[in-house]
Amino acid sequence: MDTRWQKFKVTGDYHVNMRALYLAWATPAGLEKWFLRKADFYTVPKRLRAADEEVMKEDTYEWYWHGYNNSLVEKGAILEANGNDLIKFTFAGNCIVTVRFSTTKGLTIIDLIQENIPPETDPEKNLFVQCQLGWVFYLTNLKSVFEGGKDLRNKRVDLTSNFK
Template identity: 65%
Template sequence: MIDNNWTKFKVIGDFNTDIRSLYEAWATPEGLEKWFLRKAEFYTIAGRLREPEEFILKEDAYEWYWHGFDDSAVEKGQILEANGTDFIKFSFSGNSIVSINIYTRNGVSIVELTQVNIPEESDPSKNLFVQCQVGWTFYMANLKSIMEGGIDLRNKKWS
């Protein structure tokens, strides 16, 4: 049976590093900027900007900026869950929800990214299912490259 559900997907990567390092890569502004974003800003409920090495918490608001785009291309959202060890959930494009689950299997650390509530779109150029799945696949590969070899695959020359 073919699953034609275009409202959710999962991307899984294995990493030769510890769970704590992977969690820091997802749960701190500094960590996200090493492999994913040009700039990651998180704001506490009181509106204070989190420090680069400070862990995000549930209900933080975020503003994310990418290499290759100016500051008008900003993704804004909220942290829905962050347990401090191995799980993060946040709102994302088109009111979708992304969950990051980090665990160990067969001696390697696994990052399992699930994106749900993706709005269905009749215009293929606006299809978040495809755009996000391709994007997350690249960034998971870049996270692996950074964590295991220190090589950043992003093209920062367009920034």
């Protein structure tokens, strides 16, 4: 079986301290700054986490995207969150996303791996391609927001592509 399409890795480098980038992934307010319209995280007893409260292993989430109404929601769970340099969560069904943070030569490096991608015969539904494109954009937006202050997301529900 060909397993090349079941996993990919994207990497970004940032002139931002590692703690700030970790919190950009590990708090609802952080994710909403560069990634999501709304990020709700729930503790095991189903308490909604505060905007600046760090997520923890076994939290569940409901994520809402800019450019879409509330009928499009991504649901998943936090598999690991060590408070320092690693966050792992379920995504797009049974996929697993691992985000690792490190520093080198004055930069913070983010390595994102998405794995457990199911095979798909319909290219329009191909999670390998669609998710990889999405993560490249969002890692770019993370850099833009944190290094330059410019948010590149389309935040208008009424603005969609007419290209078919």
